[in-house]
Amino acid sequence: MVDGLRAYGLIAMMWMRSTMTYRASFAITAFGNFAGTAADFVVILLMFAHTEALGGYTLPEIALLYGVSGTAFGLTDLLMGSMDKLGRRVRDGTLDTLLVRPVPVLAQVAADRFALRRLGRITQGLFVLGYALFALDIAWTPLRVAMVPMSVLSGAAIFAALFVAGAAFQFVAQDAAEVQNSFTYGGNTLLQYPPTIFAKDLVRGVTFVVPLAFVNWLPVLYVLGRPYPLDLPRWAAFASPLVAAVCCGLAGLAWRVGLRSYRSTGS
Numbered sequence: 001m002v003d004g005l006r007a008y009g010l011i012a013m014m015w016m017r018s019t020m021t022y023r024a025s026f027a028i029t030a031f032g033n034f035a036g037t038a039a040d041f042v043v044i045l046l047m048f049a050h051t052e053a054l055g056g057y058t059l060p061e062i063a064l065l066y067g068v069s070g071t072a073f074g075l076t077d078l079l080m081g082s083m084d085k086l087g088r089r090v091r092d093g094t095l096d097t098l099l100v101r102p103v104p105v106l107a108q109v110a111a112d113r114f115a116l117r118r119l120g121r122i123t124q125g126l127f128v129l130g131y132a133l134f135a136l137d138i139a140w141t142p143l144r145v146a147m148v149p150m151s152v153l154s155g156a157a158i159f160a161a162l163f164v165a166g167a168a169f170q171f172v173a174q175d176a177a178e179v180q181n182s183f184t185y186g187g188n189t190l191l192q193y194p195p196t197i198f199a200k201d202l203v204r205g206v207t208f209v210v211p212l213a214f215v216n217w218l219p220v221l222y223v224l225g226r227p228y229p230l231d232l233p234r235w236a237a238f239a240s241p242l243v244a245a246v247c248c249g250l251a252g253l254a255w256r257v258g259l260r261s262y263r264s265t266g267s
Helices: 002-018 023-048 059-092 095-099 105-111 118-137 142-173 178-193 200-209 217-224 234-261
Strands: none
Touching: 002 023, 002 105, 002 118, 023 059, 023 118, 059 095, 059 105, 059 118, 059 142, 059 217, 095 105, 142 178, 142 217, 142 234, 178 217, 217 234
């Protein structure tokens, strides 16, 4: 693991030096990334121009859901956003060049074309999160204060597991990036809205099958003092780190199985 982290850092630094060679281009693309993701929140603002609540939640409450999910996903997208390109490497055979290097393949794939412009997504998520924390009248306790950074970090780990598991699936399906994106980018969009607007079966699916609810729904509802979906116990909000650890373990296992099954392009 130490070798993998070191290799990841070296590859990421190489791409960052390349990016900062053209600083004006970096600034423009980073702002474009910021503006593009901000459009999602503008849609929510337009909704609240015609209503005072959505699914029983006010604008600051939904902003808290949005901010936690957006920041967590932004961290993962920055660190592992290249994982969805694995199918293309499998199809054109360029993955073979990574296999002959004395560096973990996962670190190489994750750090490949490290895009510093994705800081725009994180910045936008932090802005919305800051607005929500300022606008909400919450009776803060030490547990509620700790819950906010814990949910961001645990959510980032859960999203990272989805990126890795989706990449492992592409060893079999080859170019199935859109399937992976439906769980990663699509999951982030889903979590920007309260669970009360979705069908119970969907809420069960993202709680017990693909545990996206532990990214922000359960932790944020604990902070807000609102009831959980599906009548889950109150301690479920504190299970996010454990769920993240289990997801990462399963994703790592799926990656190892997928990599061992790889038989070069054309298989």
